[in-house]
Amino acid sequence: QEKVQQSPESLIVPEGAMSSLNCTFSNSASQSIWWYQQHPGKGPEALISIFSNGNKKEGRLTVYLNRASLHVSLHIRDSQPSDSAVYLCAVSPSSNTNKVVFGTGTRLQVLP
Amino acid sequence: GGIITQTPKFLIGQEGQKLTLKCQQNFNHDTMYWYRQDSGKGLRLIYYSITENDLQKGDLSEGYDASREKKSSFSLTVTSAQKNEMAVFLCASSIFGNQAPLFGEGTRLSVL
Numbered sequence: 001q002e003k004v005q006q007s008p009e010s011l012i013v014p015e016g017a018m019s020s021l022n023c024t025f026s027n028s029a030s031q032s033i034w035w036y037q038q039h040p041g042k043g044p045e046a047l048i049s050i051f052s053n054g055n056k057k058e059g060r061l062t063v064y065l066n067r068a069s070l071h072v073s074l075h076i077r078d079s080q081p082s083d084s085a086v087y088l089c090a091v092s093p094s095s096n097t098n099k100v101v102f103g104t105g106t107r108l109q110v111l112p
Numbered sequence: 113g114g115i116i117t118q119t120p121k122f123l124i125g126q127e128g129q130k131l132t133l134k135c136q137q138n139f140n141h142d143t144m145y146w147y148r149q150d151s152g153k154g155l156r157l158i159y160y161s162i163t164e165n166d167l168q169k170g171d172l173s174e175g176y177d178a179s180r181e182k183k184s185s186f187s188l189t190v191t192s193a194q195k196n197e198m199a200v201f202l203c204a205s206s207i208f209g210n211q212a213p214l215f216g217e218g219t220r221l222s223v224l
Contacts, residue, residue, distance in 0.1 A: 001171065006154070034212045043116075043202055043215030044155070088154060090212075097210050098143050098162050099170070102155035 002026055002093045004103035012109045019076040021106045023089030028067045031097050035063065035074045036088040038105075044088055048074070079110045114139035116216035118203050123221045127195040133188045133219045135203030144186040145204040145213055148172055155202060161186055190221070197223040 003026040013019050025033070032051055036044035048063050050056050050072065055064045060077045076083055089103040116137045125131045137144065143162050147155040147170075157170030159178035167178055177189040186203060200220050204213035 004154075032210045032212075036212075041217070043204075043217045045215070046212035049212060092210060098206075098208075099157065099160060099168070100145065100204075100206075100213055101157060101171075102147065104154035 002030065002091055002099075002101040004089055004091050004101050006087075006089050006103040006106050008106060009104070010107040010109070012111060013079050015079060015081060015110055015112050017079050017110075019079045019083065019108055019110070021074045021076075021087050021089075021108070023072045023074075023103055024070050025072070025089075025091045026070065027091075027093055027095075028070055029094040030067075030091045031094045032092045033063075033065060033072050034090045035061075036090060036102075038086045038088060047087075076108075079108075081110045081112050084109050114214075116203060116205060116214060118201075118216040118219050120219060121217070123219055125190070125193040125221065125223050127193060127223060129193045129223075131190040131193055131221070133190075133201050133203075133221075135186045135188075135216060136184055137186075137203075137205040137214075137216075138184065139205055139207070139214065140183070141205035141207050141214075142183070143206045143208060143213075144180065145206075146170075146176075146178060146186065146188045147202045147204065149200045149202055149218070150198075158188065158201075193221075193223040195223055197221065
């Protein structure tokens with residue numbers, strides 16, 4: 001059974017700072033890993049995905065994946081107040097790629 | 113563009129009542145999901161379905177039933193609502209495994 005944990009539970013950063021969010025998962029063979037953003041009262045929206053070890057950059061977002069340490073991180077450069085939201089890590093196990101398991105979430109607040 | 117529609121948006125029930133939540137998607141996606149989210153936290157998988165008439169239990173299926181009678185719709189039944197229960201139920205769909213699920217905006221449940 002895939003387990004996904006996120007840290008920190010909440011994060012407050014000033015505008016313009018780097019925000020760093022962490023996610024650990026239980027199975028190194030997990031196929032796909034996504035980060036989602038969720039604003040209050042809305043459904044989660046997928047932001048960025050990663051499948052292979054290493055890093056991936058899209059705009060202000062960078063994701064790092066290390067399968068050996070079962071760890072993936074999301075870094076938001078030049079954080080903006082509009083980035084304030086809950087961030088969710090999601091993993092699909094290689095044994096069942098249709099079953100998508102989400103983490104516990106990190107609440108990010110960016111102060112103007 | 114496609115959309116995932118969840119009805120109702122708000123649901124107030126009585127303790128012990130059977131309650132049904134509905135989800136429709138027009139993406140022609142094969143896989144559909146039901147998740148529960150408590151207090152802006154992470155998502156827990158209740159049921160998912162990889163095709164019409166298929167049902168797979170998630171980690172939180174006890175106390176719930178689901179039905180996938182058509183490819184485009186997936187319903188969830190709370191078999192006996194618990195007093196003071198408050199949660200958001202999120203429906204999602206994806207074209208197949210290894211694709212990031214797309215989410216509806218949720219049904220907010222309160223039980224008196």
